[in-house]
Amino acid sequence: DARVTQTPRHKVTEMGQEVTMRCQPILGHNTVFWYRQTMMQGLELLAYFRNRAPLDDSGMPKDRFSAEMPDATLATLKIQPSEPRDSAVYFCASGLVVDGTPSTETQYFGPGTRLTVL
Amino acid sequence: QQQVKQSPQSLIVQKGGISIINCAYENTAFDYFPWYQQFPGKGPALLIAIRPDVSEKKEGRFTISFNKSAKQFSLHIMDSQPGDSATYFCAAGGRGSNYKLTFGKGTLLTVNP
Numbered sequence: 221d222a223r224v225t226q227t228p229r230h231k232v233t234e235m236g237q238e239v240t241m242r243c244q245p246i247l248g249h250n251t252v253f254w255y256r257q258t259m260m261q262g263l264e265l266l267a268y269f270r271n272r273a274p275l276d277d278s279g280m281p282k283d284r285f286s287a288e289m290p291d292a293t294l295a296t297l298k299i300q301p302s303e304p305r306d307s308a309v310y311f312c313a314s315g316l317v318v319d320g321t322p323s324t325e326t327q328y329f330g331p332g333t334r335l336t337v338l
Numbered sequence: 339q340q341q342v343k344q345s346p347q348s349l350i351v352q353k354g355g356i357s358i359i360n361c362a363y364e365n366t367a368f369d370y371f372p373w374y375q376q377f378p379g380k381g382p383a384l385l386i387a388i389r390p391d392v393s394e395k396k397e398g399r400f401t402i403s404f405n406k407s408a409k410q411f412s413l414h415i416m417d418s419q420p421g422d423s424a425t426y427f428c429a430a431g432g433r434g435s436n437y438k439l440t441f442g443k444g445t446l447l448t449v450n451p
Contacts, residue, residue, distance in 0.1 A: 329381030
């Protein structure tokens with residue numbers, strides 16, 4: 221049963237600390253999305269990658285957030301330094317886009333990382 | 339600028355009733371309109387999706403109605419069941435947005451037994 225995995229599932233940290241969240245996309249998927257979910261803002265796209273190259277990170281606060289794909293099986297989202305307003309659930313999703321036309325446009329979401337910054 | 343507006347924020351329906359959630363979009367480049375369902379503690383999962391070349395798509399008890407001229411689309415859940423209680427998100431995307439999705443803010447549906 222192919223699924224997106226995310227670690228950790230929960231993270232509590234203090235303001236100013238570095239936080240790293242990891243995502244393993246579904247094997248064979250070439251597109252990875254990072255979202256942040258809050259009650260006030262809903263689901264916000266932070267960044268996304270295709271074939272490991274960043275396509276859009278305009279939704280991400282550049283001064284403290286960074287996203288990378290060290291290899292095809294791992295995507296990371298880092299916050300340094302973390303702030304209380306970063307408290308949210310962070311979702312990774314993966315999908316497959318082939319030759320500019322998607323085989324399917326479905327995005328498969330992971331279970332999320334619930335981040336609490338004190 | 340919010341590009342996808344969803345209403346209502348919350349909805350309470352009796353078992354067996356019809357649940358209707360509405361969305362409106364602004365960007366005419368969108369050509370793919372999915373609905374995602376999210377249960378507490380889980381990630382969203384695709385429920386049903388439509389493209390603008392059809393005005394309606396039905397899968398079981400779930401139907402999307404699409405009005406291209408009004409730039410609106412809606413989700414209808416027939417014979418609503420307590421197990422349908424979840425948060426529903428509409429989204430818009432497609433090739434015109436390089437396959438990224440813009441989500442509505444969600445509707446919390448509660449189906450009372």
